Amino acid sequence: xxxxxEISNLKKxxxxxxxxxxxxxxxxRAVDDVSFVxxxxxxxxxxxxxxxxxxxxxxxxxxxxxxxxxxxxFDGEDITSFSNSRMRAVRxxxxxMFQDPYASLDPRMTIANIIAEPMDTMKTVQNxxxxxxxxxxxxxxxxxxxxxxxxxxxxFSGGQRQRIGIARALSVMPKLIVCDEPVSALDVSIxxxxxxLLVDLQRRFNLTLVFISHDLGxxxxxxxxxxxxxxxxxxxxxxxxxxxxxxxxxxxxxLLLSIPEIGSRKFEDETPILEGDIxxxxxxxxxxxxxxxxxEVMPDCxxxxxxxxxxxxxxxxxxIRH
Numbered sequence: 001x002x003x004x005x006e007i008s009n010l011k012k013x014x015x016x017x018x019x020x021x022x023x024x025x026x027x028x029r030a031v032d033d034v035s036f037v038x039x040x041x042x043x044x045x046x047x048x049x050x051x052x053x054x055x056x057x058x059x060x061x062x063x064x065x066x067x068x069x070x071x072x073x074f075d076g077e078d079i080t081s082f083s084n085s086r087m088r089a090v091r092x093x094x095x096x097m098f099q100d101p102y103a104s105l106d107p108r109m110t111i112a113n114i115i116a117e118p119m120d121t122m123k124t125v126q127n128x129x130x131x132x133x134x135x136x137x138x139x140x141x142x143x144x145x146x147x148x149x150x151x152x153x154x155x156f157s158g159g160q161r162q163r164i165g166i167a168r169a170l171s172v173m174p175k176l177i178v179c180d181e182p183v184s185a186l187d188v189s190i191x192x193x194x195x196x197l198l199v200d201l202q203r204r205f206n207l208t209l210v211f212i213s214h215d216l217g218x219x220x221x222x223x224x225x226x227x228x229x230x231x232x233x234x235x236x237x238x239x240x241x242x243x244x245x246x247x248x249x250x251x252x253x254x255l256l257l258s259i260p261e262i263g264s265r266k267f268e269d270e271t272p273i274l275e276g277d278i279x280x281x282x283x284x285x286x287x288x289x290x291x292x293x294x295x296e297v298m299p300d301c302x303x304x305x306x307x308x309x310x311x312x313x314x315x316x317x318x319x320i321r322h
Contacts, residue, residue, distance in 0.1 A: 001039040001040050001041055001042065002039065002040050003037045003038065003039055003040070003073075004038055004039065004040040004074065004075055004175060004176060004208050005037065005038040005061070005072070005073070005074055005176060005208070005210070006037045006038075006071075006072075006073040006074075007034055007035055007036050007037070007061065007070070007071075007072055007073075008035050008070055008071045008072075008073070009033050009034075009035055009069065009070040009071070010031055010033070010034045010035070010057070010060060010061075010067055010069075010070035010071070010072065011029070011031055011032055011033055011034075011067065011068040011069045011070050012030050012031040012053075012056055012057075012060045012065055012067055012068050013027040013028065013029050013030065013031075013032075013068045014027060014028040014030060015027055016028060016282060026282050026283075027282065028281050028282050029231075029232045029281045029282070029284060030053045030056040030057075030232055030281060031053045031056050031057050031060055031232050032053070032231070032232035032233050032281075032284075033070070033233060034057060034070070034229075034232070034233065034234050035070075035234070035308065036227055036234060036237055038176075038208060038210060039208075040175070040206075040208055041202075041206050041207070041208055042208060042209075042224040042225065043202065043208075043209040043210075043211055043222055043223045043224050043225075044209070044210050044211065044223065044224070044225050044226075044227065045211045045212075045213065045219035045222065045223030045225070045226040045227065045240070046058070046210065046211070046212045046213075046226075046227050046229055047213060047214060047215075047216055047219050047226060047227070047228055047229065047255070048214065048228060048229035048230055048255075049214065049230075049255075049274075049278060050214060051278055051281075052229045052230055052231060052232065052278065053229060053231070053232040053281070054180075054181075054212045054213075054214075054229055055099075055180050055181070055212060057212075057229070058096070058178040058180050058210060058212050059096075059178075059180075060072075061178060061210065062091075062094050062096055062178055063079060063080075063082070063087055064096070067080055074090065074093070074094065074176070075093065075175065077090070088121075088122075091122075092122045092124070092172045092173075092174065093172075093174045093175040093176060094174060094175070094176050094178075095118075095169040095170075095172065095174040095176070095177050095178070096169065096177065096178045096179075096180060097162075097165050097166060097169050097177060097178070097179045097180060097182045098165065098180055098182075099180055099181040099182065099184055099185055100185050101158055101161035101162040101164070101165050101185065101186075102153060102154075102158070102161055104165055105153040105161060105164060105165065106153075107152060107153050107154060108152075109152070109153075110149065110150045110151065110152060111139075111144070111148060111149055111150070111151055111152070111153070111156075111164055112132075112135050112149040112150060114153070114164065114168055115135050115138055115139070115164070115167050115168050115171050116131055116135055116171070117168070118168060118171045118172045119131060119134065119171050119172060122172050124171075124172050124173075134171070135149065135167075135171075136149070138167040138170055138171060139167055141167075141170075141201065141204070142163040142164070142166050142167040142170075142197065142201075143163055143197065144160060144163055144164060144167065157190075158185060158186050158187070158190065159186055159187075159190035159193060159194060162182060162183070162186060162190075162194055163194070163197065165182075166194075166197065166198070166201065170201065170205065173205070174207070175207070175208055176207070176208045176209075176210070177207055177208075177209055177210075178209075178210045178212070179198070179209055179210065179211045179212060180212050181212055181213055181214070182194065182198075182211075183195060183213075183215075183218060184213065184214070184215065191218065195218060195221060195222055198222065199222060209222075211223060216255060216256065219240075220240060220244055223240050224239065224240060225237065225238065225239050225240060225243075225314070226238065226239075226240055226243045228243075228249065228251065228252045228255065230251050230278075230289060230290055231278060231279060231281060231284055231289040231290070232281055232284075232289075233289055233318065234308060234318070235249045235251055235252070235290065235308075235317070235318045235319070236248060236249040236251075236252045236315075236316065236317050236318065237308070237314075237315070237316045238312075238314060238315040238316070239314055239315075242312065242314070242315050243315075244256065246312075246315075248311060248315070248317045248319070248322055249290075249317050249318065249319050250290065250294050250295060250296045250319070251274075251290050251293075251294070254274040254295075255274070258274055274293060275293065276292070276293045279292055285302070286302055286303065287300075287301050287302040287303045287304050287305055288301045288302070288304070288305065288306050288318075288319070288320065296321065298320070298321070300320060301320060304320050306318045306319050306320045309322075
């Protein structure tokens with residue numbers, strides 16, 4: 001499979017009003033030198049604690065946020081410096097699912113108009129008859145009765161609204177969908193339905209997904225490969241099977257052991273459950289960003305910035321111990 005998405009040294013820093021002790025401008029380093037690739041037709045999971053920069057990464061990939069530096073190559077093109085007008089054509093192939101299915105739907109628009117809006121913007125349908133047929137088809141594949149076409153978002157449950165969000169994302173037949181915590185706002189009983197729907201749609205339409213979540217159980221089910229994020233950086237990337245069977249970075253081990261469903265798994269050297277809070281992204285620690293919480297910390301960890309390097313086939317880790 002060819003690479004559909006290539007992220008190289010991507011950064012997104014937000015300036016803040018306060019300055020550092022030495023009078024230099026201060027920044028929130030939400031995404032800090034991230035690199036990875038996503039192959040066509042695969043699901044790349046991005047996991048980490050709240051505040052680690054996952055959602056900012058997803059929005060920066062889509063250029064909903066302008067990168068501070070680095071590059072985003074999509075379908076063979078470097079879109080990093082594309083203007084808004086040039087991005088309009090690209091956005092037909094890049095869509096997003098948001099976390100809150102109610103806040104992301106316009107309450108003043110009917111379901112038909114919500115799904116049709118991207119088609120109208122991108123001019124992907126030729127006439128009103130084709131437009132209606134496509135809307136009905138999308139609702140059916142997403143499990144919504146076509147009789148509800150003229151209803152409004154408040155008339156649907158959370159799970160139904162997320163299905164409508166999926167239909168809207170699919171309306172222009174994109175190649176890539178960034179799923180930003182798409183089930184975290186839903187009841188557990190509904191989450192599995194939405195995840196299974198995404199899996200079915202991916203196979204049906206050969207979609208490529210970047211699936212952002214803090215729920216490792218969900219990520220294990222849906223992903224082909226997983227990237228673990230901490231304080232704006234990717235600290236480990238591996239296939240799903242390799243990552244969950246042989247986690248290498250201390251942060252990844254701690255995440256796995258902290259989840260009840262997988263806390264019973266035994267690793268060769270178990271890592272204690274995470275303690276303490278994530279350091280401030282305005283003033284991150286020197287050296288390895290995880291060394292202030294790492295149970296395997298060594299003196300050099302506070303001085304050396306570890307590189308993301310291969311420790312096995314397709315398995316990359318950012319740790320000076322490996």
